Amino acid sequence: MKVTKKKIDDLQFQLSIAVAAEDYVANEKKKLADRRRTAEFKGFRKGMVPMTLIQRVYGDQALVEAVNEVVSHALSEYITKNKLNLLGEPLTSEKQEDIEWKSGNDFTFKFDLATAPEVTLEPGKEDKVTYYKIDVTEKAKKEMKENMLRQMGSLQEGKKAGEDDYLVCDMTNGTVSVEGTYVSVRNVAEEGRALFKGKKAGDKFDVDVNLAFTNETDRAAMLKIKKDELKDLDPLFHVTVVNVKTFVSAEANQETFDKLFGQDKVHNDEEFSAAVEERLKENYKQEADYRFGKDLKAYLVEKAAVTLPEDFLKRWLIYINEGKFTAEQIEAEFPTFIEDFKWQTVRSSLMEKYGLKVEQKDLQEAAEAFAAYQYAMYGMGGVPQEMIREAAQRVLADERQSRQIEENVEDQKVITAVREVVTLANKKITVEKFRELK
Numbered sequence: 001m002k003v004t005k006k007k008i009d010d011l012q013f014q015l016s017i018a019v020a021a022e023d024y025v026a027n028e029k030k031k032l033a034d035r036r037r038t039a040e041f042k043g044f045r046k047g048m049v050p051m052t053l054i055q056r057v058y059g060d061q062a063l064v065e066a067v068n069e070v071v072s073h074a075l076s077e078y079i080t081k082n083k084l085n086l087l088g089e090p091l092t093s094e095k096q097e098d099i100e101w102k103s104g105n106d107f108t109f110k111f112d113l114a115t116a117p118e119v120t121l122e123p124g125k126e127d128k129v130t131y132y133k134i135d136v137t138e139k140a141k142k143e144m145k146e147n148m149l150r151q152m153g154s155l156q157e158g159k160k161a162g163e164d165d166y167l168v169c170d171m172t173n174g175t176v177s178v179e180g181t182y183v184s185v186r187n188v189a190e191e192g193r194a195l196f197k198g199k200k201a202g203d204k205f206d207v208d209v210n211l212a213f214t215n216e217t218d219r220a221a222m223l224k225i226k227k228d229e230l231k232d233l234d235p236l237f238h239v240t241v242v243n244v245k246t247f248v249s250a251e252a253n254q255e256t257f258d259k260l261f262g263q264d265k266v267h268n269d270e271e272f273s274a275a276v277e278e279r280l281k282e283n284y285k286q287e288a289d290y291r292f293g294k295d296l297k298a299y300l301v302e303k304a305a306v307t308l309p310e311d312f313l314k315r316w317l318i319y320i321n322e323g324k325f326t327a328e329q330i331e332a333e334f335p336t337f338i339e340d341f342k343w344q345t346v347r348s349s350l351m352e353k354y355g356l357k358v359e360q361k362d363l364q365e366a367a368e369a370f371a372a373y374q375y376a377m378y379g380m381g382g383v384p385q386e387m388i389r390e391a392a393q394r395v396l397a398d399e400r401q402s403r404q405i406e407e408n409v410e411d412q413k414v415i416t417a418v419r420e421v422v423t424l425a426n427k428k429i430t431v432e433k434f435r436e437l438k
Contacts, residue, residue, distance in 0.1 A: 001070065003078055011309050012114045014093055017074050019067060019107045028066035028103065032058060063103050071109050079113075087114040087308065087341075088316035114312045119304050119349035123418050129299050131292050131424040134284035134431050136277055144276050149249040152256050158246030160200050161185050166245040167196055171209075171223070173234045178224050180242060189214050195239075203241045210235040284431065291437065292424075293415045297343050300350075300418070306342040310334075313341065344407075347414050354417045362409045363402070367392035370405065 002018040032051065035058045041049050075090060093110035161167050167183045185196050192212025195205055213219040220227040250256045257266040266275050317330045317337065325333075350356075371391035375383045396402045 001074055003074055008112075009309070011087075011117060011307075012112065012312060014095075015075065015078065015090070015111045015113060017071055017109045017111070019070055019074075019109070021104050021106060024063075024066045024070045025104075027069060028062055031062040031066055035062065059103065060101060063101055067107060075111065084113070085116045087116050088313060088320075091312070091315055091319060094315075112312065112315075114309045116345055116348070117306060117308065119306060119346055121300065121304050121346065121349060121353070123300070123350075123421050125421070125423050127299070127303070127422040128425045129292065129296050129422055131426050132288045132434055132437075133426055133428045134288055134434050135428060136280045136284065137430070140280055140431060141273060141276050144280055145252075145272065146249070148260055148276070149252060149256065150247075152250035152259055153248050154250070155245040156248045158244035160198050161196060161241075161244050162246065163197065164247055166247075167199060168242040168245060170240045170242060171237045173237045175234065176223060176225065176237075178222075181222050181224065182245070183222065187218065188212050199241050199244070201241055201243045204239065206236060206238050208235050209233075209237050287434070291434075292419075293411065296415055296418060296422075297346075297411075300346050301339070301342045304342075304346050304349075306345050308338060308341060308345070310338060313338065347410055350414045350418065351410060354414070356410075356413045356417060358406055358409050358413070362413075363396060363405055364392060366405050366409050367395045367402075370395060 001020065001023045002016075004016040004018070006014040006016065008014060032054055036049055036051060036054045037047050039049050039054060039058075040046055041053065044050075078084075079086065079090075090111040090113050093112050096110045097108070099107060099109075155166065158165055163185055165185055167185065169181055169183055170179045171177070171181060183196060185193065188196050189212055192207055195207050195212070199205070209219055209223070213222060216227055216230055220230055223233075225233070252269060252272060254267065257272060258264070260266070261275055266272050314330065314334060317325075317334075318327050321330065330337075368388050368391075371388045372383065374391070375388070395405065
């Protein structure tokens with residue numbers, strides 16, 4: 001067997017693997033013998049099928065498997081021996097000649113490969129990256145206080161339905177009747193919102209539910225029927241308002257403070273304002289840190305001037321995503337992909353430069369933080385640590401999520417290390433201007 005390398009450019013080359021009959025014939029015979037031991041043919045005892053019949057039925061399959069195994073081994077051995085840092089994986093060359101699969105033939109296989117570029121980066125104090133300091137304004141504090149009190153609020157009896165209120169209604173079309181269903185005025189489509197807004201207990205009116213509630217899932221839930229029953233439903237309903245529910249924010253009292261900040265942490269409006277300011281500062285810091293990380297990554301990629309074999313990577317993406325995405329879809333998403341790939345190349349170089357490693361403890365902590373965040377998104381605070389640990393284990397057991405967690409940990413380790421050596425150009429900014437940044 002002979003392996004020949006042909007350079008295409010600084011990052012790409014073609015490997016030709018010439019396979020002679022003697023390279024695969026023993027493996028081919030073994031595979032046929034294995035088939036004979038297990039094959040079951042009518043009229044023959046197991047293991048006693050004539051080899052000529054095995055050859056006729058399984059010969060092509062055995063040949064392909066035997067040759068592919070030899071080629072795969074040669075390819076893997078070459079990559080390992082030459083310590084190649086590949087981009088993607090080897091692809092069958094577009095110039096591969098047609099192969100006549102016949103036992104005893106010699107074969108030549110051609111593969112296109114691409115290696116990751118060498119990255120030489122020496123971040124230092126001469127590198128300046130903007131770090132935004134977001135101002136905490138009285139307006140922001142006021143809005144956050146109002147939002148926090150609103151979060152702790154409740155539905156109470158109202159008189160007339162406003163934009164943010166709910167109506168408790170009985171509805172019937174003569175066939176379907178539903179009692180005490182809740183209707184959010186804000187969620188009613190514009191075509192029907194005027195019918196609900198301003199209504200009070202005892203008011204009656206007719207409504208076309210198809211026009212007023214365009215989301216079929218929500219409409220079925222409101223009418224307490226199955227979604228597939230909607231198509232046969234008379235959409236004209238008579239509505240009787242039972243009562244109005246208006247959302248009232250919680251009072252700024254000790255009970256509310258305890259719910260928001262913990263027992264006896266805040267006692268009066270002055271301390272409430274101070275606690276809100278601290279929370280805003282923490283929120284803004286998280287946003288500023290995220291922005292800094294994003295800007296730092298872009299800065300390092302630009303400084304590294306990474307170039308990648310884009311045509312090869314497009315081919316590879318089409319290959320690994322066959323059946324999932326079209327070539328047109330991959331082409332449309334390619335600019336985002338290539339920038340991410342450039343960062344991965346830079347990140348890998350800096351992980352090695354700074355001697356950074358991802359330990360199992362890092363992954364566990366990151367997965368637990370992700371799980372806690374997910375619970376919080378569903379309004380579940382104070383979840384027991386055991387539940388969070390179990391959720392984290394499920395995340396890490398999922399290959400895609402686990403890899404994403406690992407990449408995020410690598411990102412943070414690199415950003416933290418580089419942040420220590422570059423210059424942060426602090427810049428004050430309002431939260432409105434900050435969120436307008438691209």
